[in-house]
Amino acid sequence: MENQNFEVRANIKFLTKLDWKPGKIIETLQQVYGDFSPSKSVVYDWIKRFKDGREDLKDIPRNGQPLTATNERTLALVENLVDEDRRITIVMRANETGISHGSAFSAHWVPKALRKDQLHQTAELSLAVLTKIKSNESEFIDRIVT
Structure with a gap:
C-alpha cells in the first residue's frame, strides 16, 4: 500500500509540475487506479503541497502515542503471558504489560504451528x-x- 501511495504522489507531483488542472489529474488517477485511486480531497491536498514547494513524497511523521504493541519486546511478553495461561483476558494482558486494551487485543498471540x-x-x-x-x-x- 505504501508503494502505491508513493507512486500516486509521484504522479500527482509530476502532473502538477506540468500545470495540469486538478480535475484532470483526478480523472487520470481514477482511470489508472480505479477503485484504488485516492479521494478528491487527498489529491487536492497533495496538489497544494507540491504547489507550495514541497518536494518530498513521504508522509510527515505525526505526533501521538507510539505503537507499543508492535515492538518485538511487547509481542514476546504477550506471547509468554498467553503461554503461561491460555485463558488470560485482554484486560489482564493490558494490565500486565502496560499497553492499552486495544493494543493488548491486537497483540493477541495466535499459534501458527x-x-x-x-x-x-x-x-x-x-x-x-x-x-x-x-x-x-x-x-x-x-x-x-x-
Missing part, C-alpha cells in the same frame, strides 16, 4: 480414535457428539 510435543500428542490421539473406529469398539462412532 504446533510445537513438537503438541504435534506428537495430536498424532497419538488421532491414531487412537482411528483404531477405535476401525475396530468398531462398542460402536464408538455412534457415541461421538458433534
Whole structure:
C-alpha cells in the first residue's frame, strides 16, 4: 500500500509540475487506479503541497502515542503471558504489560504451528480414535457428539 501511495504522489507531483488542472489529474488517477485511486480531497491536498514547494513524497511523521504493541519486546511478553495461561483476558494482558486494551487485543498471540510435543500428542490421539473406529469398539462412532 505504501508503494502505491508513493507512486500516486509521484504522479500527482509530476502532473502538477506540468500545470495540469486538478480535475484532470483526478480523472487520470481514477482511470489508472480505479477503485484504488485516492479521494478528491487527498489529491487536492497533495496538489497544494507540491504547489507550495514541497518536494518530498513521504508522509510527515505525526505526533501521538507510539505503537507499543508492535515492538518485538511487547509481542514476546504477550506471547509468554498467553503461554503461561491460555485463558488470560485482554484486560489482564493490558494490565500486565502496560499497553492499552486495544493494543493488548491486537497483540493477541495466535499459534501458527504446533510445537513438537503438541504435534506428537495430536498424532497419538488421532491414531487412537482411528483404531477405535476401525475396530468398531462398542460402536464408538455412534457415541461421538458433534
